[in-house]
Amino acid sequence: MNCKLYYWPAPFRGNFIRLLLEEAGEKYQEASVEEILELYSKPVEVQPLPMMAPPYLHDLDHDVFLSQMPVIVMHLSRKLGFLPDDAFKSSVCLKLVLDSNDILAEITNLNGNTMWEYEKWKEFRQKRLKRWLEMFEETGKGFGLSSKSEYMLGGDQISMADLVTEALWGTMIRCFPDLAEDCRRHAPNVFQLIQRIEIRPKIKSFIERQQQSYGSSYCGGQIEKSIRSMLEKDRQ
């Protein structure tokens, strides 16, 4: 398919979209920051679809725009064959991407609204982050995920649920390696799944290219610095 992604040069929400396109072997364009800002700043009446913040996707095959990360992920998953036919599994896929969106908001202290304070961070890492990890673990186990085989929703092929799991936890752990231990402890089967996904050739190549471009950058800005300083305190 022919499409153009409008997202900041950072992994964060963008990786949920990029991983689907990369695993499907699709060529896609990424808009420049200038193009993103131009579209973002337009009055609502002249936007191709009324949209708040990026990511946006321009589906060039149908010349339509979409916004809201989970909408784009559902659209691409359906088109690229990553969405399960089963209605309940498809609902679980949407749930996992909405849970992910909540987790991204939480780890950035409500999308960078204020910087982290250490007491709040400690509580987040010990309680909420742990529970979110357990939720992914138990969801996978409910469908037969084990340490050596199977996917998040069972079956014998990768689905949106696996790529969402990688986009969330895989990306987070690569950018903040201290959190690998949280994942290994609270979601051991998810941790193993991530290892299996990251050696798939197209994903491996994507991760290498992204690390060359962005290093260990996660969401950027002051809030990323704040997360790093919290992790530094945790190590002391």
Place this chain on the structure above:
Amino acid sequence: MNCKLYYWPAPFRGNFIRLLLEEAGEKYQEASVEEILELYSKPVEVQPLPMMAPPYLHDLDHDVFLSQMPVIVMHLSRKLGFLPDDAFKSSVCLKLVLDSNDILAEITNLNGNTMWEYEKWKEFRQKRLKRWLEMFEETGKGFGLSSKSEYMLGGDQISMADLVTEALWGTMIRCFPDLAEDCRRHAPNVFQLIQRIEIRPKIKSFIERQQQSYGSSYCGGQIEKSIRSMLEKDRQ
């Protein structure tokens, strides 16, 4: 269909789910606060599906649970015939419910994380709330919505997009009547659409019953008081 909703006794996120069931003429049960707290407090491994905060839906026909409001809304809309067949319109439906979720988070100052300060509130009402209203207005107009006829996504029957619009703006305006003027000014066709939806017999009856039960309560808690005190300042 046979289902049970687990949501606090308040309109807020619950109305997105209730309005679908009411317009479809479905009988459904509402869990008591004790039942909600019991399910919410369970360790992840013994929940029927790993879930964070309500709303939850127990689909008793298939004995499955779902969480995340937009997931439940998509599931019910598909089942009850409110989801358009057209793939793009279906994506727009999902986008509108995700936009709504963002708006609910914003009007409650990030889900009640802190209470409103007046300068921040003024900026929210004048800029963000205005833009969100314009977005709904322009989305509808793009599909042919006018002041007297048509639905959010065109066609000749009510869809999920209309019920989401009513659940978001209709509920908000009923609970905070001062905001009716914001809607009338920035989204005049949406405002008229809400009037047409609210005289539909099943919706009308639901609204009357809800107002008898909850009065003008919106989301409850300290944050509702904070919104009301901001509106009071705006009136001075």
